[in-house]
Amino acid sequence: xxxxxxxxxxxxxxxxxxxxxxxxxxxxxxxxxxxxxxxxxxxxxxxxxxxxxxxxxxxxxxxxxxxxxxxxxxxxxxxxxxxxxxxxxxxxxxxxxxxxxxxxxxxxxxxxxxxxxxxxxxxxxxxxxxxxxxxxxxxxxxx
Numbered sequence: 001x002x003x004x005x006x007x008x009x010x011x012x013x014x015x016x017x018x019x020x021x022x023x024x025x026x027x028x029x030x031x032x033x034x035x036x037x038x039x040x041x042x043x044x045x046x047x048x049x050x051x052x053x054x055x056x057x058x059x060x061x062x063x064x065x066x067x068x069x070x071x072x073x074x075x076x077x078x079x080x081x082x083x084x085x086x087x088x089x090x091x092x093x094x095x096x097x098x099x100x101x102x103x104x105x106x107x108x109x110x111x112x113x114x115x116x117x118x119x120x121x122x123x124x125x126x127x128x129x130x131x132x133x134x135x136x137x138x139x140x141x142x143x
Contacts, residue, residue: 003036003050009139010034010049015132022126031138042067045133052137062131071128077108080117090118098122 009031014023025032034040036049044062052058064070077098081087090096090113098120100106112119 003140006036007141008036008049011136011138013134017130048135054137054140057136059134064128064130067131068124068126071123075122077120077122078117084118
């Protein structure tokens with residue numbers, strides 16, 4: 001019985017290969033709700049949930065390619081100082097938002113700031129990393 005196209009609720013705990021936890025719906029006390037197969041989740045998570053039944057628990061290892069993708073050099077962006085408002089208030093490690101297509105905010109991390117400008121990284125913070133999830137399917141909305 002496939003969950004493809006159905007609204008589901010799942011609890012999860014996400015960790016890196018070294019055991020570091022990066023996210024957990026359990027900690028928030030609220031399962032995540034999404035439509036299975038609608039690209040609302042990373043591909044590997046969607047694939048893991050598609051054939052689960054309510055109450056089932058599983059642990060999956062998702063390679064970077066099926067998670068947030070590999071790190072991309074073309075997402076390292078250099079902006080000249082004259083194009084950066086308030087450059088004197090920006091520091092290495094700051095998290096900022098650029099305006100992306102259609103005005104959508106794109107999160108970036110400041111890699112460097114100097115007299116020439118600002119170097120930003122627009123890669124997702126989990127790009128290039130394999131992820132592990134403990135998943136528990138808690139609800140499937142039936143038609």
